[in-house]
Amino acid sequence: MNQYKAYQVQTTAPEDQVALLYEGAQRFIDKAALALQQGRYGEVSAYVGRAQQIFTELRTALNPEAGEIARNLDRLYDYWTWRLSQGLLKKDIEAFREVSATVGDMAGAWREAARQVRAQRGTHVSG
Numbered sequence: 001m002n003q004y005k006a007y008q009v010q011t012t013a014p015e016d017q018v019a020l021l022y023e024g025a026q027r028f029i030d031k032a033a034l035a036l037q038q039g040r041y042g043e044v045s046a047y048v049g050r051a052q053q054i055f056t057e058l059r060t061a062l063n064p065e066a067g068e069i070a071r072n073l074d075r076l077y078d079y080w081t082w083r084l085s086q087g088l089l090k091k092d093i094e095a096f097r098e099v100s101a102t103v104g105d106m107a108g109a110w111r112e113a114a115r116q117v118r119a120q121r122g123t124h125v126s127g
Contacts, residue, residue, distance in 0.1 A: 022107035
């Protein structure tokens with residue numbers, strides 16, 4: 001399964017990769033929330049750690065030349081990381097739900113942006 005996921009990321013168009021990362025983070029956060037509800041605290045920590053690793057990767061990939069957009073995304077990833085830490089320390093499922101919802105919104109926005117990039121590429125190729 002891990003090999004399949006690695007292959008999927010490697011063969012995915014660059015404009016779709018960010019959405020895949022957001023979706024992966026959201027899955028880990030949702031698993032952390034479920035584990036918290038079930039009292040499986042070791043799993044909560046592991047899932048939160050995986051989501052935070054994704055946010056670190058996203059931060060590392062930011063292009064500083066993008067200016068304000070990169071700075072805002074950096075702050076957002078920092079906030080999400082902090083909020084997940086708070087959820088973990090305080091056993092606060094609402095923190096997980098908040099981050100999951102906003103990560104899901106960002107995944108949807110990136111999916112739409114990727115669709116538009118593909119549409120423009122198609123226009124440029126045929127035009």
